[in-house]
Amino acid sequence: MAPPHTPARRAVLALSTLVAGLGLAVSSVGAAAGAAAYLYVGGGGCSDTGAGTAAVPFCTIAKAAKVAVAGQTVLVSSGTYTDEVFPWHSGTAGSPIIFQPAAGAVVTIAGAKHGFTISNQSWITVSGFTVRDTTSNAFYVFNATGVRLSNNTARGSGSPVAGATAYGMYLNSMTGSVVTGNLVTDNSASGIYLTNGSTGNQITGNESSWNAYGYVRNAVGIDLRAPGNLVSGNRVHDNEDSGIQSYPGGDRNTIVDNVSYHNKGFTTAALTNCSAPPTGNTAGCITGDHGIDDFGVTGSSVVGNTVYDNVAAGINLEGVASGTPSGFTFADNISVDNAASCPDGAGGTVKCPRTRGDIRVDATSQLGTRLDYDLVNLSVSGTMMVWGSTSYTSLAAFQAASGQESHARQADPRWNGPAQADFSLRAGSPAIDSADSGAPGQPALDAAGRPRVDDPSTPNSGIGVRSYDDRGAFEYQPPTTRGATS
Template identity: 70%
Template sequence: MTRSRTPRRVIALATGVITAVLGLTALPVGPASGAVTYLYVRGGSGCSDTGSGTSAVPFCTIAKAAKVAVAGQTVLVSSGTYVDEVSPWHSGVSGSPITFQPAAGATVTISGARHAFTISNQSWITVSGFTIKNTSRDGIYLSNATNITLSRNTVQAAGQRASGATAYGMYLNAVSKSVMSRNLVTNNSSSGIFLVNGSTANQIYGNEISWNANGYTRAAVGIDLRAPGNLVSSNRVHDNEDSGIQAYPGGDRNTIVNNVVYHNKGFTTVRQTNCSPPSSGNTAGCITGDHGIDSYGVTGGTVVGNTVYDNAASGINLEAVPAGTSSGFTFANNISVDNGVLCPNGAGGTVSCPRTTGDIRVDAASRLGTTLDYDLVNLSVSGSVIVWGTSFYTTISAFRNATGQETHGLQANPRWTNPAQAVFTLQAGSPAIDSANSSARGQTTTDASSRSRVDDSATTNTGAGVRTYDDRGAYEF
């Protein structure tokens, strides 16, 4: 089934609010004010990699500039397509990073390199404004790095959709205190953003992450967290081959807040090795997609204030917490609608998605220490809105009576502006308005578009906490 793609949204978030959630020090997201020295790159005639990178005689390659750039310097790259892999030799310092960015008005593409940027054992480096595509390995690869900022880049078509040749859009290996913001990470052959090996205290916010797929097995995720203690906020994550956002073993204590996660489902005519079995009208291909937000074998997570819609399996999922362990999970203020219901069959119709169902699902091993409240769920067809252990609940009131959870949960149409076109702002009269718990763990003072919480005078406040007028879901009315 063909999905219309919405324009890329540029989301400007208040960094102070985001860092407060994890208690982080605010990180610079652009050139430091003290960076007064510039190195210039311009391919073509008149350039020289044996010179000093002045505006009169610029370097020919970004790679050469990366060898000589030091703290406080900004590398300005003129328009063009470059093929070199950029590997900085030096680190910046706090307040004076090394910055790589296009020159004013320039459009810069890096295409065909192994990695466009490799930053290893370095710190305080900013990469902003590049288009990166057709790399043979991961678009941007960070390893054992700290205080790196990746902003406003487009990373696409990394690797190949064949076994042994796939690649991630952004790969963070043992990376800490870094920021990935306002990037478009799309159409790569593995997950969009991948965190592993203890990568922690990172902020992933305001990105659009979409259409990432292995193609031969259901595995590519939008944001894949295999590392603990990171903040994932205000991203739009859609149309990926597997789940939108997932935390897998190693990914404990992550905070997932204010994200819009939708349409992580689809159909491929290539029969895959890890997907749903064939069903009527689906004998040649495979239903792909999985959860909106998935937590598997992890503890201590926070999933708050997200908008989750029309994913192949259960919308918000928690499973496989180690036996006898308190999950420590908080679910609150989310809107989760029409998940785990229908999938395309490749012929313009739909079939039931045969994996897990429910707008929210917590498996039998994961109930201990899990709290759910102030969420809004709804199905437009018959089915289970919540799955708790082995019990399936078609109404939130039945779930509340049986478990004592979701004391303030709602089951209602959230009155989104236009969900068919992926517009998930709230309309007047939405039950999500002024009804959230502002003191829920992870709840922010601004929404996914950096709008402050506002008390709607036409709505009676039914929320709780330090403000009784926060709205549920990613967007404030």
């Protein structure tokens, strides 16, 4: 028979309950509130069995990733690490988990499967790392929100062999995240790939270049298979396929202020979808494709981009279901010398092998497509615009036939140095103070983060809340303005 509850026993039980409760409370908040602000990785005296203090840092970033909790910053000392970094916890909106090199440190992750894998964890920031020569994607994100990938380099992932290729950044079911200031180059699949409902993300200010499968012409600078993202201020060039691509799934994206140029090349490798030149090295392949390519998608804005010297139609829309309004707006872009000439592999040039024109809209995609305030030009004679199944060699002929682009201009944009990829505007450019600032997605800042400026020597011919926005990705900064703002 159990003894009766005496006052003393009841007191003990009450105390016990209090202690248990306190224990629960402490344990539930201890990880965040009691955690050190910083975890340290790398350097002398490191140990993965320690606590990651400055005195005894962890040896691997992976170990820090295993224990880091919301609000902690992982600081990594200079060096080349070989571990795959896989955060085991999520941060919170107000207290993300941050991975970054220590002040002044240069940190490389090389040879791992991935550099960073953020899978089923959110509110993670990764900033300032170089990830190279991974066997799979340098950065892999799955089912995460609030991720920030900034100022990293993703280089040389995968191998240009069927079944061994890898992306620079593979972003699957990623929402509300930011990918900015990264260099994504020389990977064996597309540079940045968004898929499977990744939405509400900002892909801004990245450079994605020289990405190539090597056996099939397929690597894109930024590949959008998911809807509702902002793609702004990126530089995409010298990719094996298009600079920026929206494919089925990639609807309602805002593609503004990007620079897409010279997605064009020649390879002696035998690509399965090769376009061999008719003369020159006829055994080789002309690589590259559009500057901005939209295939079978609707509702996007392509505004204020600079597109130059790509293999196929500079800005392209095709494959919208017949009878379906595309809902596309093309405005304020500068598109010049696309599909104008291509390398023959023997030092000469040939006609480009695929679609033509600075801007092209195919026959099923005309309905509900609006074009205006663009600036186009060809330095050699050729196809300027394509509308449906008809090609036009001048803007005027296109305007008359299509009723579109009533405020467009055909002229040399007067860039400072296109051969050096300097697409800033010179004084007197016809792009100055002539854009539609009300075009959907037209930003208040240009691709370099500079404000819109009213050039006093150019009459304003634009429309919208600011009648002085410039066409293309870069805002002309008059000398007096430079002085005033510096």
